[in-house]
Amino acid sequence: MSEILSERIPLELEGTPVSSIMIEEPFTCTQDCTISDVVRMLAENEVSSMPIIDERNHVVGFISDGDVMGAIAQHRAHTIFTGGDASMLYFDDQSLEQRIEDLKDRCVMDFATRKVVCARPDQSIARVAALLAKKKFKKLPVVDDEGKLVGVIRRSAITEYIFGILFQ
Numbered sequence: 001m002s003e004i005l006s007e008r009i010p011l012e013l014e015g016t017p018v019s020s021i022m023i024e025e026p027f028t029c030t031q032d033c034t035i036s037d038v039v040r041m042l043a044e045n046e047v048s049s050m051p052i053i054d055e056r057n058h059v060v061g062f063i064s065d066g067d068v069m070g071a072i073a074q075h076r077a078h079t080i081f082t083g084g085d086a087s088m089l090y091f092d093d094q095s096l097e098q099r100i101e102d103l104k105d106r107c108v109m110d111f112a113t114r115k116v117v118c119a120r121p122d123q124s125i126a127r128v129a130a131l132l133a134k135k136k137f138k139k140l141p142v143v144d145d146e147g148k149l150v151g152v153i154r155r156s157a158i159t160e161y162i163f164g165i166l167f168q
Helices: 035-045 065-072 096-103 125-135 155-166
Strands: 002-004 049-053 059-064 077-081 087-091 116-118 139-143 149-154
Touching: 035 049, 035 065, 049 149, 059 065, 059 116, 059 139, 065 096, 116 139, 125 139, 125 155, 149 155
Parallel strands: 002 116
Antiparallel strands: 049 059, 077 087, 139 149
């Protein structure tokens, strides 16, 4: 489920719309992709993250290289609480290669962010920049009024826009 950036944030009344600097045909994956598919797409397209879309082009999730790293990271100890006084502690004794093998055919949605914050094409660059800075996001999907993906806005595109104004 995607969430549109709120208009109630009192930043500015008007400004250059984010649609003027967004990537209009971003790299995406579908919700039925595996982790192997996603890692291959990230590497081939030299991107660090991408929106996940359904068959109607609606944003249903977002996956990043950080999500993949978290999925394969070694977890030293796990505790299972059984509801009483007894708990069970076990250790992750798999190698990195074993964890990768176990994850490669898993669905991307098992590891994706499902509540995705999105911008709209008519929102100002300043409004979107404020959210990217506050949330420490590197990019946001841009969706139309129906929730369909129409682009992606990256922090680097906003920085390039600012540099273009400063160093004309």
